Amino acid sequence: MNRVERVACVYRVEASAGAIEARALALALEQSVELPLGAIGDARIREQVVATVEAIEAIEAIEAIDARAANAGPAWAVTIGLAAETTGPEPGQLLNMMFGNASLQPDVALLDARLPASVLAAMPGPAFGIDGVRALVGAGRRPLSCTALKPQGLGPGALAALARSFAVAGIDLIKDDHGIADQGSAPFAQRVPMIQRAVARANAASGGASVYAPSLSGGPAAIAAQLRIAREEGVRCVLACPMLLGVSNFAELVRGEGRFAIVAHPALAGAARIGPALLLGRLFRLFGADATIFPNFGGRFSYSRETCRAIVRAAREPLGEHRATLPVPAGGMNVDRVEEMVAEFGHDLMLLIGGHLLEAGAKMPQRAREFAERVRRQSNTAA
């Protein structure tokens, strides 16, 4: 019996039938010791550190995670067992062992991974989870509405006025566009207090509980300064891009703070090389995301319906002791799709619509209100 605790990673590997066994072994070595087996004299390392080839199965009709892959030659689902001791266990090193070097090999994609209890337990997971985010915005068991402050280039005053309109309309979560960082047009230190206060005033007037989520960016010193401002202003939620910040940075700085619900944005997460359900669903959740934005089917991005369903499942299914993460379909959605998206993904959901509200021009306030109300009207009994 092999009693070494392992992370079981499933890769899509392109190879001929005659070559796949050797290719799978090479992948296992690449993602662990980066040496041929013959160069390893130490028995403990051969047995407990070297990754193992657990299974090789021909892929017939598995969904291509990249549109191009459908045209490729024979492909295999190769399951590699990474020794848990090699993975940190720490978010960056986990990702390094899962896909660090293999990311450089175009015949390999990472489709899925099953993590053992010790690795699950070592990851922070969501501090708020779905229930915690609902509590923040004072919502019962219903879907939430979310929109984005944009475009970048607007000054802090214009962004605050926009946020106020969204709050008056009753939208639950109002986030910075992920392109809004700390640029000169609206520096974090100027815009965040103005927007947070504008939302607070609108809440006070309306009795609402809209929440503003500013976007974090930059290196550790910049993020620490941004978190300090957020704390001082009573901000309760932030937006962050794990792949841009670095996943260890994300887990430590952002999740480590503990007092902010975290909305993860998929920027730089790629479409083609790491399975979206694994990365945006399971891993971002393990690293601390309370909500995870994904490009929904039928919008500006090309994830399939089945990929989107898999992301939603990964965000909410049992995962060690971790709270569930709120899935957030986005990317060119519109108000007329509210009911369809809830029917598709269920009520434990946050709907993000940005551009479609702003495109209404002078009628934006009405469209924002319609959005908030249609989301709120979704029955909370079926979930």
Add this chain to the structure above:
Amino acid sequence: MNRVERVACVYRVEASAGAIEARALALALEQSVELPLGAIGDARIREQVVATVEAIEAIEAIEAIDARAANAGPAWAVTIGLAAETTGPEPGQLLNMMFGNASLQPDVALLDARLPASVLAAMPGPAFGIDGVRALVGAGRRPLSCTALKPQGLGPGALAALARSFAVAGIDLIKDDHGIADQGSAPFAQRVPMIQRAVARANAASGGASVYAPSLSGGPAAIAAQLRIAREEGVRCVLACPMLLGVSNFAELVRGEGRFAIVAHPALAGAARIGPALLLGRLFRLFGADATIFPNFGGRFSYSRETCRAIVRAAREPLGEHRATLPVPAGGMNVDRVEEMVAEFGHDLMLLIGGHLLEAGAKMPQRAREFAERVRRQSNTAA
């Protein structure tokens, strides 16, 4: 005249001839304002913030950056002008604007980028550069030799003994394998002092000047602790993976320290979506890498000869006021390729050979010495 300073990004976009103009405009909007033009009322934003489509050219025989792309339909080189003011200028936000959302769209790859003077000047660039790394290891104008301590799973004592052998053999730079992080088998705090001292003793005995580069990993607190240990132990060079750490983190924490030469490792840098010469060459250099490891052709990875040449060019060509970065071909190289690699890439080069030395088993010391000597023997006059 358009006087807005812009970053000119060249993307490979798949689209039919009839669709490419609209697709290019959509890409420009996605990578700037994430809104349709019609939804932008502010004239300053339309003129100075929205990215522009600068050129669209059919791609005939441009090198596919992904093996699969060669099978795809019509493709175009689309040049998008990102307004410099949207890019931070800060490494993470620059990458976000270049490829954040587009990374989620499988019909788009980022091939190249030309950065204006203001953005170049805002990036840290190498603190040491090629000359500085040569000075660290006491070398004149010749190629350098580099090897890796591996496999992970070895204890600190075994790694230190290995490092000592490599130093005795005269190898210039001895780095941790990038899979060696802070695992229980060889925690950073235990192994780095032991290895650093083993190399120092070997240097003292031989009159050599081998340098040890430990691998940094984890979140900001972990990295700060690792840098502190490195400082205390007199370490002069470190290994770091910008895509795992997050590029802002890399630039701020690692480069910001200023006293360590930095070897950048390409883990998680992907093969398929961002042009390797842009990412591993130009951008890693701008973010502060003094040396950049890349998977050379003819090894375990599949970069083409032309891609490798382009990486080397990008690492060394004039780039604002920045120092040149030392290109490091690697990934399954062997000692018999020393002369060929130098002939291919010139003398401003560091050759990294890991596994091939360890595969020699009991004869490792001789092979390591042969490697160091063959590299040292490369004429320094032709460069």
